[in-house]
Amino acid sequence: MSYLGKMRGSAAGSPPRVSNAEVLWSWVGGLLGIGAVGLLNDLLFRGTDFVLLIAPFGASAVLLFGAVRSPLAQPRNLIGGHLIAALVGVIAYQLLPGVPWLAAALAAATTIALMHLTRTLHPPGGATALTAVIGSDQIHQLGYWFVLVPVGLGALILLGVALLVNNLAANRRYPETWL
Amino acid sequence: MSAPRSPVTAAAAELELSAEDVYEAMARLPGYLDISVADFQEVYRLALDHALDRLFGGRRARDLMHPDLVTVAPSETLDVAARRMAEAELKSVPVADAGGRVVGMLSEADYLVRLGAKTFLELLVRFMEEGEALQHRCHETPVSAIMTAPAVTLAGDADFWAILAVFRAHAVRRVPVVDAEGRLLGVLARKDFIHACGLEARG
Numbered sequence: 086m087s088y089l090g091k092m093r094g095s096a097a098g099s100p101p102r103v104s105n106a107e108v109l110w111s112w113v114g115g116l117l118g119i120g121a122v123g124l125l126n127d128l129l130f131r132g133t134d135f136v137l138l139i140a141p142f143g144a145s146a147v148l149l150f151g152a153v154r155s156p157l158a159q160p161r162n163l164i165g166g167h168l169i170a171a172l173v174g175v176i177a178y179q180l181l182p183g184v185p186w187l188a189a190a191l192a193a194a195t196t197i198a199l200m201h202l203t204r205t206l207h208p209p210g211g212a213t214a215l216t217a218v219i220g221s222d223q224i225h226q227l228g229y230w231f232v233l234v235p236v237g238l239g240a241l242i243l244l245g246v247a248l249l250v251n252n253l254a255a256n257r258r259y260p261e262t263w264l
Numbered sequence: 265m266s267a268p269r270s271p272v273t274a275a276a277a278e279l280e281l282s283a284e285d286v287y288e289a290m291a292r293l294p295g296y297l298d299i300s301v302a303d304f305q306e307v308y309r310l311a312l313d314h315a316l317d318r319l320f321g322g323r324r325a326r327d328l329m330h331p332d333l334v335t336v337a338p339s340e341t342l343d344v345a346a347r348r349m350a351e352a353e354l355k356s357v358p359v360a361d362a363g364g365r366v367v368g369m370l371s372e373a374d375y376l377v378r379l380g381a382k383t384f385l386e387l388l389v390r391f392m393e394e395g396e397a398l399q400h401r402c403h404e405t406p407v408s409a410i411m412t413a414p415a416v417t418l419a420g421d422a423d424f425w426a427i428l429a430v431f432r433a434h435a436v437r438r439v440p441v442v443d444a445e446g447r448l449l450g451v452l453a454r455k456d457f458i459h460a461c462g463l464e465a466r467g
Contacts (some may be wrong), residue, residue, distance in 0.1 A: 095301070095302035097283035097286070097287075097301035097302040098283065098300075098301055099301070100290050100296065100297045100299070100300070100301065101287060101290055101291040103294070103295065103296050104294065106294075107295055107296070152296045152298045153295055153296075154296070154297060155296075155298035156298070157298060158298075256294035256295060257294070257295060
């Protein structure tokens with residue numbers, strides 16, 4: 086297939102739209118998942134240096150509640166991907182604090198590569214790595230704590246909600262696989 | 265993005281899934297499937313490839329053949345050859361030269377053609393009407409004059425796909441299996457091959 090021919094895509098198309106019941110379960114899951122992380126953020130960390138709710142968890146919620154069966158949404162990927170991404174992001178920021186564009190690019194690229202190597206590919210990890218680099222001063226001041234809180238703890242909370250909520254639905258099962 | 269097609273998949277082209285088949289199947293599963301229709305087709309093809317190879321890949325002609333070595337010589341006359349085939353209850357036999365090399369195949373159909381009949385019953389009728397003449401013709405004609413030559417043969421280590429290709433390409437029920445020099449090792453019957461591979465149960 087030619088270089089330009091590849092850009093046309095395949096005629097076979099994308100997967101079908103899901104049923105309304107699925108849409109509702111995805112909505113409920115997203116509401117409870119992000120709600121739990123956000124509420125704990127307010128209850129536990131208001132007035133402290135810590136934060137729990139960061140943007141990458143929105144992306145994780147899409148996978149955990151919108152594409153439950155996806156290999157990208159499994160616990161190994163959710164937890165492993167976020168932890169690796171957070172560590173890489175913090176290291177990149179510490180090494181190149183004065184060149185944010187380069188630190189951001191290296192963080193995202195290295196995160197993808199390491200997630201591949203460890204079979205923990207989880208797209209929101211890319212956002213986590215970027216957050217560590219271009220995040221607020223509050224994030225920067227966390228240093229390596231960023232890996233544990235918000236990233237590790239938040240991902241664990243999302244995992245718990247995914248286990249509790251997805252398995253309520255008759256047509257859902259989570260996870261497909263743990264490791 | 266089609267992966268290279270092996271002879272395995274080509275042989276199983278009937279089992280191909282269309283994009284619509286896959287789409288309809290996906291629509292019946294609840295939940296969002298994180299795979300494109302084209303990728304699923306690709307996975308299916310490769311998996312089918314692998315499964316067919318696992319089921320049939322190890323079969324060799326040598327393991328499936330019947331080691332019966334009933335043969336006739338090219339110089340024998342038709343009546344002698346027919347007697348030997350009848351005794352062995354065979355509808356076709358390999359024709360082998362003095363060195364054991366397969367030079368042709370002699371079958372009931374060859375006799376019918378030679379004796380000018382399209383079916384066995386037509387031959388029977390003709391035999392009742394002009395038996396002497398037919399008997400004479402069988403007595404004076406050598407096997408080499410009516411045999412099918414060269415014979416369709418299989419090497420001893422021919423695999424499932426080579427065997428399948430031969431039975432697809434030629435309307436023969438029995439194929440001689442030969443060594444590198446063309447000497448007879450045994451005969452592979454189509455029904456034994458089909459039975460050994462469990463194909464009859466698959467429709």
